Amino acid sequence: MKVTLNVWRQRSPNDGGSFQIYEVDEVSPDMSFLELFDVLNEQLIEKGEEPVAFDHDCREGICGSCSMMINGRAHGPESGTATCQLHMRKFEDGATITVEPWRANAFPIIKDLVVDRSAFDRIVEAGGYITAPTGTASEANLILVPKEVSDAAMDAAACIGCGACVAACPNGAAQLFTAAKIQHLNLLPQGQPERWSRVIDMVDTMEEFFGSCTNHRECEAVCPKEISIDFIALMNRDYIRAQFKQRRLTGQKS
Amino acid sequence: MTKVAGDLTDAPASTRRRPAPFVVTFYRSAIAKKWLMAISGIILLGYVLAHLVGNLKVFLGKDDINHYAEWLRELGEPALPHEVLLWGMRIVLLGAFVIHIVAAYQLTMMNRRARPQAYRSPRDYVAADFASRTMRWTGVIVLLFVIFHLLDLTFGTVNPGYESGNVYRNMIASFERVPVAIAYIVANLALGIHIFHGAWSMFQSLGLNNPRYNAWRRYFAMGFAGAITTGNVAIPLIITTGIYP
Numbered sequence: 213m214k215v216t217l218n219v220w221r222q223r224s225p226n227d228g229g230s231f232q233i234y235e236v237d238e239v240s241p242d243m244s245f246l247e248l249f250d251v252l253n254e255q256l257i258e259k260g261e262e263p264v265a266f267d268h269d270c271r272e273g274i275c276g277s278c279s280m281m282i283n284g285r286a287h288g289p290e291s292g293t294a295t296c297q298l299h300m301r302k303f304e305d306g307a308t309i310t311v312e313p314w315r316a317n318a319f320p321i322i323k324d325l326v327v328d329r330s331a332f333d334r335i336v337e338a339g340g341y342i343t344a345p346t347g348t349a350s351e352a353n354l355i356l357v358p359k360e361v362s363d364a365a366m367d368a369a370a371c372i373g374c375g376a377c378v379a380a381c382p383n384g385a386a387q388l389f390t391a392a393k394i395q396h397l398n399l400l401p402q403g404q405p406e407r408w409s410r411v412i413d414m415v416d417t418m419e420e421f422f423g424s425c426t427n428h429r430e431c432e433a434v435c436p437k438e439i440s441i442d443f444i445a446l447m448n449r450d451y452i453r454a455q456f457k458q459r460r461l462t463g464q465k466s
Numbered sequence: 467m468t469k470v471a472g473d474l475t476d477a478p479a480s481t482r483r484r485p486a487p488f489v490v491t492f493y494r495s496a497i498a499k500k501w502l503m504a505i506s507g508i509i510l511l512g513y514v515l516a517h518l519v520g521n522l523k524v525f526l527g528k529d530d531i532n533h534y535a536e537w538l539r540e541l542g543e544p545a546l547p548h549e550v551l552l553w554g555m556r557i558v559l560l561g562a563f564v565i566h567i568v569a570a571y572q573l574t575m576m577n578r579r580a581r582p583q584a585y586r587s588p589r590d591y592v593a594a595d596f597a598s599r600t601m602r603w604t605g606v607i608v609l610l611f612v613i614f615h616l617l618d619l620t621f622g623t624v625n626p627g628y629e630s631g632n633v634y635r636n637m638i639a640s641f642e643r644v645p646v647a648i649a650y651i652v653a654n655l656a657l658g659i660h661i662f663h664g665a666w667s668m669f670q671s672l673g674l675n676n677p678r679y680n681a682w683r684r685y686f687a688m689g690f691a692g693a694i695t696t697g698n699v700a701i702p703l704i705i706t707t708g709i710y711p
């Protein structure tokens with residue numbers, strides 16, 4: 213098949229940037245969307261032009277590196293799929309495909325389609341961990357967890373941190389990412405000691421960088437891991453409860 | 467650095483400042499603002515429903531609605547003096563309205579800052595619907611409408627021949643002007659769209675999420691928005707077209 217690509221090119225963070233049109237022939241329907249870009253880049257290199265910079269690593273939907281706004285949708289037309297696992301058979305032969313980087317104040321463009329997502333690291337640093345004893349791992353069955361709870365925590369833990377939720381949100385909010393990173397710990401017994409400080413610290417950090425949720429549900433619709441906005445509700449509940457919680461003991465000074 | 471009296475050395479003392487009061491730190495958070503918007507939204511929803519139930523009495527006739535209006539002033543008597551409970555409710559309502567609007571404005575500004583550069587290619591929305599994407603517009607329409615509505619039927623400033631206490635007469639006088647009736651209908655459709663998203667969205671903001679009843683949150687919002695819009699649109703529509711005398 214043959215496609216026309218309308219790709220955002222931007223030389224550097226402060227460059228204005230613009231769309232460039234490229235024709236790519238001999239595209240196999242079995243190629244992934246990133247392989248299409250490999251073909252395009254080979255063409256560009258042969259012509260002596262600068263290849264398109266884009267993020268990728270695992271190419272199997274687990275690392276969260278790939279990040280493209282394809283035809284106005286984060287990760288393209290197939291739901292529950294990261295860009296690297298999107299196949300060209302999802303597009304018509306001769307289609308024109310527009311590709312843009314994620315756009316958010318907290319995700320500055322580095323070059324072409326590559327954005328800096330380190331604001332996500334700031335959120336995780338603020339509380340996305342548990343206090344664990346060092347030394348040898350203890351017996352796994354020491355702490356019993358109901359099956360439903362571990363399933364829910366696993367669903368939240370499926371987040372690969374790609375940033376599609378922020379990219380898709382009309383408000384540029386990072387609610388789904390933050391909720392997933394909080395709730396996969398807050399749901400489990402191991403996450404309880406820091407439960408209330410975690411939600412406060414991570415949410416407050418999130419709000420330094422991102423917008424606020426108005427419940428459009430766009431994030432859930434584009435999430436390659438199909439993480440539910442139910443976790444956002446749980447985060448909201450934990451946040452408000454933490455605000456009203458007396459975490460200091462009576463008589464204790466702050 | 468604060469020196470404590472009696473210190474022998476220049477050892478640095480703690481410079482920790484007193485934390486801001488709870489309400490201040492609480493309100494700083496966007497999630498708390500959304501929570502307050504949900505609480506104030508519930509108060510406003512309750513008001514809108516009570517307001518509709520009361521005003522539908524216009525179809526029962528002059529005496530019924532005027533008597534209802536008088537009862538509102540007597541509410542709480544004899545425990546409370548005349549009109550005191552009514553004023554209490556008005557103050558709570560005004561407070562809820564102000565919080566709802568101020569928080570919405572601040573959150574909108576925060577969201578603008580979060581994406582200063584819009585996408586250059588058209589977006590393809592999957593889940594965001596018309597109602598959720600027009601909340602700010604429908605909200606502003608409702609605000610402007612409420613101001614006009616108060617001038618029309620509460621203060622009577624823009625009502626031809628306003629008569630205090632004669633609700634029936636004032637409503638008829640207002641809706642006999644066709645453009646006014648159309649404005650009422652348009653504004654109430656906007657209110658319905660606003661409620662359609664808000665009455666669902668508030669559950670998420672409050673953290674009320676349970677697989678057992680999640681589907682009902684949507685049904686509730688649809689039913690509430692539908693009932694309020696039907697009633698509110700029916701009043702000007704029926705009076706203006708003269709179907710009902």
Ligand code: FES
Binds near residue numbers: 296372
């Ligand atoms: S490249 Fe790793 S998730 Fe797409």
